[in-house]
Amino acid sequence: MSYEHDDILQAVYRVILERKANPSEQSYTASLIRKGNDKILKKLGEEATELVIAGKGGEREEIVYEAADLFFHSLVLLGFHDIPLDAVYDELRRRFGVSGIAEKQSRPIE
Numbered sequence: 001m002s003y004e005h006d007d008i009l010q011a012v013y014r015v016i017l018e019r020k021a022n023p024s025e026q027s028y029t030a031s032l033i034r035k036g037n038d039k040i041l042k043k044l045g046e047e048a049t050e051l052v053i054a055g056k057g058g059e060r061e062e063i064v065y066e067a068a069d070l071f072f073h074s075l076v077l078l079g080f081h082d083i084p085l086d087a088v089y090d091e092l093r094r095r096f097g098v099s100g101i102a103e104k105q106s107r108p109i110e
């Protein structure tokens with residue numbers, strides 16, 4: 001089966017929810033979710049660091065590989081907390097076309 005670029009995140013996210021609902025021994029996702037929030041966060045931290053290192057190295061293939069790992073583990077965190085991927089899409093849509101500098105200036109003063 002092939003997916004449009006913007007559908008693959010949804011497709012992977014659906015698999016993550018499926019693994020959460022029906023965990024199997026063979027599933028990396030199920031084993032990570034079983035280990036809980038802290039383990040997922042630890043993996044996310046590691047994957048983020050690996051992407052930073054890849055970015056520093058500047059090798060395109062490495063950056064792509066590590067970015068995919070970080071995307072995947074971010075989806076696992078969303079799935080663990082039952083946050084639909086659409087919530088992130090909606091937030092990105094809300095920001096679309098708004099300059100990051102303008103957005104920051106519009107925030108209430110803390």
Ligand SMILES: N=c1c2ncn([C@@H]3O[C@H](COP(=O)(O)OP(=O)(O)OP(=O)(O)O)[C@@H](O)[C@H]3O)c2ncn1[C@@H]1O[C@H](COP(=O)(O)O)[C@@H](O)[C@H]1O
Binds near residue numbers: 026043
């Ligand atoms: N996209 C991914 C994906 N990206 C990365 N990974 C796994 O994430 C793990 C991270 O790699 P590391 O070497 O850092 O971790 P590790 O040393 O194996 O694990 P730890 O002992 O550190 O926890 C590897 O086992 C990768 O295979 C993924 N595992 C699954 N998916 C997707 O999730 C689907 C379901 O996978 P399962 O749950 O395994 O069936 C797959 O079909 C894919 O679509």
